[in-house]
Amino acid sequence: MRKTLFVLLVSSFAAVSLQAQTIINRDADIEKMVKSVHQDSLKSYISKMVAFGTRSTLSDIKSKTKGIGAARNWVVGKFNQFAKQSNGRLIAYLDTTTFKPDGKRVDQSTLLGNAVAVLKGSDTNDKRVYVVSGHLDSRVTDVMNRTSDAPGANDDGSGVAGVIEAARIMSQYQFSATIIFVAVSGEEQSLLGSGFMADKAKKEGWNVDAMLNNDMIGSNNSSETQIIDNTRLRVFSEGLPAYELDKNAKAIRQFGLENDGKSRQLARYVKETGERYVDQLEVKLIYRNDRFLRGGDHTPFVENGFTAVRITEMNENFEHQHQDLRTEKGVRYGDLQEFMDFEYLRKNTAVNIAVLANLAKAPSAPSEVKIDVKNLSNSSYLYWKAPANGTAKGYYVLMRETSSPVWEKKFYTTATELKIPYSKDNYLFAVQSVGNGGNESLPVVPGIGR
Template identity: 65%
Template sequence: MKKRLILPLLLGAGMYVDAQQIVQREPVIAGMVAEVRADSLESYIHQLVSFGTRNTLSSTTDKKKGIGAARNWVLEKFKSNIPASGGRLSVQLDTITLPADGKRIDVPVNLGNVMATLKGTDPLDKRIYIVTGHLDSRATDVMDRTIDAPGANDDGSGVAALIEMVRVMSRHPYPATIVFVAVSGEEQGLQGSDHLADRAAKENWQVDAMLNNDMIGQNSSSETDLHDNTRVRVFSEGIPATADEKQLAFIKQVGMENDGNARQLARYIKETGERYVDNLNVMLIYRNDRFLRGGDHTPFVKRGMTAVRITDMYENFDHQHQTIRKEKGVQYGDLPEFMDFEYLRKNTALNLAVLASLSTAPSKPQEVKLDVKQLTNYSRLYWAASQQGRPKGYYVLMRETSSPVWQKKFFTTATELTIPYSKDNYLFAVQAVGENGAESQAVFPGIGR
């Protein structure tokens, strides 16, 4: 096949380059982003708080208070969008019984994940994108199932984002499938997400990416009193948790400690989110989760799936895992008045833009290789075409080894490209791009001879 050398095309915001940046927004995705409303999100939060507690151990039969009432309300909110979806949206309450474990579950518990599946329009496209927030809440004592535990931000914010995304996105078609899940049991040990990840693995879902949203609606820190609604963190693992000895040796040899699938997804979220959402900077945090802590993406990571956590720039421990009370003039408790609904709107729009872009883009290029047959200061990459979708071409991505984000993109309509940059000094990847400009996730090359 004929080789082509194409000049770099700079796309998106947030790339660390000295050249002028061109921001290109696909009109349909930009229109959906504009539909996300802060007042809608605020109304969802107040309704979630009205259930008193959403502790996983609370009542599943009371119609007004407890986790059961809350999950039934979310179920009905999801269902209300079925007519607008043209039948593509299906909704279910996926329940299991958890036995007592002597830890955070003292009696058998009926656990329910509320799921809304927006079926892809291409029957040949098996890709699935999962986005979650956790429905359950807690007070200071995680075992107290009766005391009020409003959980406005933790994690009413993640659930509210799901409801708003389903409302907006169900009106538009996507070749791939998107699954929105309000999981339960997070505070009791990631129980709902573990069940979801286990189901995905057993049923052989082709999970291309999983986004976990846990606390995305408050902008201040406790103790240090910092405020920022212009930044959001994305946590991603570096070396894959499932890497075997051979894979670890390859990772070390080629210097791809920061180029696993989760890191590529995090970079994608940064570039795409900053392209579509104004005044929002995505901070890439190089660890799977906060220090020595975990979240609902972790069960997916442990099963080898590509998953990341999206969360507030700062945590406020006065309003997280706290029983409602006042001490020495300080109000404790996870209450709506401490939230920033414009910040929640931006973070919801970030998720929407990423999911819409991924699900309308062609699938990732296959069998991406970096040619090392000869010693040369050029770098030649080649690959097989995407299996789903109709790519108009491909980008070869390039960055310095010390850069957290891709710095240059070289476009080609072929399935190979040679560029005058040494593989000794730069890192490369390849992604597919569709007719609408939507891009797949990037694929780090293997070795080709």
């Protein structure tokens, strides 16, 4: 009798413990995509790009084997190869524009080309667009040197390889929203290709919900400090918005939202989603738009009002970045393939795929999200409307302390309102839609409601 009672008590305790566990749910399709990223594929892309000699934006565009022209045509060719498995969903092309000499980093009329592949969304009413980029051009010490070998294996062959691999894998699946894969040119000449694309997106009214810029995601070690680590990845995001800050500064200051711009919400999303699907990797949030006094291809997008972040390796090695190929005092300089970590590149590519797939499969964000301020209260009442696109089976109300960099609690509801016993004086909130498959939209910070 006592033994039976003991077994029942243990069984009951085990059941309660299991119910109390936090379960991380992974979408089966996204898991397959992540597992489909191959080091060998990434290495083959890098080897081919290095073989073009230099990929300087100012280099030869007529040769079929050398220079930026041959390189960008090869990328479009890879995209077209993947298009054959997409049932007509993937379309690839070279998007060109001519830049005139500017007296700075363009000294002759230059036909710039971005290699683009568009994976059309399955829902014709869903106008959301997600962009993932790397820059195809490379350089040596002198940014105007267009003839010397500039392998650009990591900067930014790694980012472009990640984009190509993402296109290869994701073109085999359907997504509600549209995904654009792009290898831009002109980054080293002052973000010309990304600026061209961001300006076009603004003029043509693209609904760019998020943009992921990948620049140097394949090296695991640093110069000077000699740190070797392939378990951490940085995500840079702007704090105060570059776009129309003057119109929004008063509200940002009044409500304490200096750390809650759209790009920073995207960075948190990259961290949560990336770590959910990619093992042995920690995503580090860096609270600035880019590295100190430096820039990347996401910048023209945030300057045009789009949500964008930079994804980059944790430790930079300046002996292998922007360097002429040479050996000095036993140190070999240059951005060569031999200095890369392809397991690290595999993991970082997988982060991009997981984030893009989760966003493109999810319904759009809830609309008209408000927090009630009618009465003084130690509870908080939030309400919103259903997303414009897709079906939401429910919503997460996210909460964190004002000093926390990441969301700390989630409250799930199937309604379009929720009252929780936490004061808006002490916490920050956001709401995101959850689709039938558990995929989440980007979070929306509430406005003022009465």
